[in-house]
Amino acid sequence: MPKTIESNVLNVTAADPRATYLAHKDEIRAAIEGVLDRGRYILGDEVRQFECEFARYIGVRECVAVASGTDALQLALRACEIGPGDRVLTVSNTAVATVAAIHLVGATPVLADVDARTFTLDLECAENAIRHPHGQRIRAVIPVHLYGHPCAMDAMTALAARYDLRIIEDCAQAHGAAFGGRRVGSFGHLGAFSFYPTKNLGAFGDGGAVVTNDPQLATKLRLLRQYGWSERYISIIPGMNTRLDELQAAILRVNLRYLEHANARRRAIASEYDEALATSAVQIPVVLPEAFHVYHQYVIRSEDRENLRIYLQRRGVGTAVLYPVPIHCQQGYRDIIETGPGGLRETERASREILCLPVHPGLTNAQVGLIKSLVAAWTPQTVR
Numbered sequence: 001m002p003k004t005i006e007s008n009v010l011n012v013t014a015a016d017p018r019a020t021y022l023a024h025k026d027e028i029r030a031a032i033e034g035v036l037d038r039g040r041y042i043l044g045d046e047v048r049q050f051e052c053e054f055a056r057y058i059g060v061r062e063c064v065a066v067a068s069g070t071d072a073l074q075l076a077l078r079a080c081e082i083g084p085g086d087r088v089l090t091v092s093n094t095a096v097a098t099v100a101a102i103h104l105v106g107a108t109p110v111l112a113d114v115d116a117r118t119f120t121l122d123l124e125c126a127e128n129a130i131r132h133p134h135g136q137r138i139r140a141v142i143p144v145h146l147y148g149h150p151c152a153m154d155a156m157t158a159l160a161a162r163y164d165l166r167i168i169e170d171c172a173q174a175h176g177a178a179f180g181g182r183r184v185g186s187f188g189h190l191g192a193f194s195f196y197p198t199k200n201l202g203a204f205g206d207g208g209a210v211v212t213n214d215p216q217l218a219t220k221l222r223l224l225r226q227y228g229w230s231e232r233y234i235s236i237i238p239g240m241n242t243r244l245d246e247l248q249a250a251i252l253r254v255n256l257r258y259l260e261h262a263n264a265r266r267r268a269i270a271s272e273y274d275e276a277l278a279t280s281a282v283q284i285p286v287v288l289p290e291a292f293h294v295y296h297q298y299v300i301r302s303e304d305r306e307n308l309r310i311y312l313q314r315r316g317v318g319t320a321v322l323y324p325v326p327i328h329c330q331q332g333y334r335d336i337i338e339t340g341p342g343g344l345r346e347t348e349r350a351s352r353e354i355l356c357l358p359v360h361p362g363l364t365n366a367q368v369g370l371i372k373s374l375v376a377a378w379t380p381q382t383v384r
């Protein structure tokens, strides 16, 4: 039976990493076979070449590939010698991983509110938190380029310089995003990336990387990545094991070649949604003039979010809520974090109103067309 547009749209999911595989199947299979045939499976040529290619793409000198985005953040913190007794500032509306990494190195997460327009760290709230610490001063800040929209890195770097803070950018959702023409990951002392399969640049397993322009930090990251080894069996500092494997590196090298293309597709879908929803009942994403948004997520807002979600689900459109529970409200974290003065009102409001429409590059034009007409036709009373 031929597939109709309707039967296609009935199957739209919030993310679809398999579409990336299917789009480049032959190249990916060849890359995997190459690794299997050569017989070197950990820290070989594929990882080295991926590190060079990814550093060049971001516009930095160094890239150190690791086992996940959480490890990338953790290693970046360790490279800055942040640990027990230290405080690290970030947001509460983020992946648990951001805050987990701070806790994993023994530091205390301090969570400040977000800008209501861009969902990224509100710099006024950040400054208030920095100026009114609960105890030890804040030593580092992790700006999260959430949903693929970059933080305002000009003001962010100025603030960090004023208070002598390390900047570790959380770029897990922003491969290729830029602010003022410069790619994220190149602004901070360090930038951390995740290659979880659904990210803009994804592996087909776990993976991550830390980038930096500082060769000394890069050397330290390489030591920390593998037991503190300066050479095989010789540990000169205490370290851990967080390596990217050759198979994932080979797959990432293929997917990196298509990242610009995939981001362009995400942006084209987003611009169709923008146009169709500009005068609808939902609020469309705000993009700062200096920002190059790569739409890891296309996030709309409505006070009647739950009904919109059900309405779309009933018509076969899967959506996601990133994130339904801010970290400071999570049972596992609420007692080990501190919050900035003034509370987290915008963060809490966002968690009730946000909805991520499918925006992955595997969507067909017909699917995008149907999703946008469904949302455009919805009114807060449309519950059937």
Ligand SMILES: *Cc1c(COP(=O)(O)O)cnc(C)c1O
Pocket (backbone or CB within 6 Å): 068, 069, 070, 071, 094, 095, 097, 098, 144, 170, 172, 173, 194, 195, 196, 206, 207, 208
């Ligand atoms: C995915 C993600 C991470 C963590 O990456 P993992 O590879 O899953 O460990 C960190 N921060 C943000 C904002 C993310 O979206």
